[in-house]
Amino acid sequence: MANAQTKWVPEHFIGGHPALDLANAVFNRRVPQPDNELLKSAGDVGNWFKASGLAGAREAEAVAGIAGRPFLKGIHAIREASARIFGLLIGEKPPAAEALGLLFECAAGGLTCGAIGLDGTRPKLAPARWQDPDAVLAVLAMLSIEGFFTLPRDRLRSCPRCGWLFLDTSRGGKRRWCSMRICGNREKVSRHRAHE
Ligand SMILES: [Zn+2]
Numbered sequence: 001m002a003n004a005q006t007k008w009v010p011e012h013f014i015g016g017h018p019a020l021d022l023a024n025a026v027f028n029r030r031v032p033q034p035d036n037e038l039l040k041s042a043g044d045v046g047n048w049f050k051a052s053g054l055a056g057a058r059e060a061e062a063v064a065g066i067a068g069r070p071f072l073k074g075i076h077a078i079r080e081a082s083a084r085i086f087g088l089l090i091g092e093k094p095p096a097a098e099a100l101g102l103l104f105e106c107a108a109g110g111l112t113c114g115a116i117g118l119d120g121t122r123p124k125l126a127p128a129r130w131q132d133p134d135a136v137l138a139v140l141a142m143l144s145i146e147g148f149f150t151l152p153r154d155r156l157r158s159c160p161r162c163g164w165l166f167l168d169t170s171r172g173g174k175r176r177w178c179s180m181r182i183c184g185n186r187e188k189v190s191r192h193r194a195h196e
Contacts (some may be wrong), residue, residue, distance in 0.1 A: 006038045008051035014179055016167030018052055019147030022140060023083035024178075029163030042066045045075055045136075054139075055130065062130035071133040078106060078137060082144035086165050090156045095148060103141040110138020121146050159183050 015021040023029070025038045025048060039045055046064030049055035055063070081099035088095055110116040110123075115135035117124045123142035129135040155168045159178035168175040177184040 004040060005047065006040065006044045008047055011179055011182060012038075012048075013052055014164070014166055016169060017143075017147050017151055018054055019082055019140075019144040020086065020151075020165045020167060021052055022048075022079050022144070023086055024164040024166075025079060029083065029165075030159075030161065031163075039072070039075055039079070042071060045072070059125070059127065059130040063136055065131060066133050066136070068133075071137075074106075074133065074137045075140065078103065078140045078144065082140075082147075083165070085144070085148060086156060087158065089148065089153055090158050090165070092153075100148075103144050106141035107138050107145055110135055110142065116142060118142075121150065 012024065013021045015024055027033050027036045027038060039048065041064075043064040045066075046055075046060040046062070049063055050057060050060035081096075081102050084099050085095040085103075107116075107123075111118075113134075115125075115129055115132060116138045117126070123139045123146075125135055125139055151167060155173060157166050157168050157175065158164070159166070160176065161183040162178055164178040166175070166178055
């Protein structure tokens with residue numbers, strides 16, 4: 001189990017905001033695969049923080065050392081609540097109240113007890129707090145909330161092939177795929193095959 005760690009590559013971080021990258025930490029959101037989960041251990045979570053640039057090596061190691069299933073379950077719950085809300089926003093629907101409530105509750109807990117601070121609108125963790133599961137969960141909840149209220153909704157997209165979310169920063173606003181290299185080409189390949 002411990003040797004099946006996710007190897008994070010730059011393609012995992014094409015969202016344009018950490019909350020979108022977190023939502024994309026599943027292999028395929030549109031058509032879940034048998035081995036769909038990319039955050040399978042606290043080690044995966046720690047490495048994700050490091051690869052995303054949100055944490056340094058020492059902080060990532062502290063996250064990786066957090067023991068117990070509840071932490072991982074909490075990470076998944078925050079990711080799924082966040083992905084659900086972004087999906088609704090893309091569909092021009094209001095965010096689901098219970099999903100939003102879960103994220104506010106988690107973020108508020110971290111803020112009121114001083115586990116997380118704020119740097120502008122971004123959550124900030126003191127170095128010693130990275131080993132605190134509630135503080136790490138609060139950071140992710142706060143990042144998601146920040147994303148809901150700051151990202152331009154008319155630029156939020158969901159890849160039609162894999163369901164990954166991203167912010168379309170192209171000039172014309174016509175970006176369709178999470179990555180031309182991954183999904184754009186796959187689409188081309190399958191279309192070519194259909195004509196053969
Ligand atoms: Zn895609």
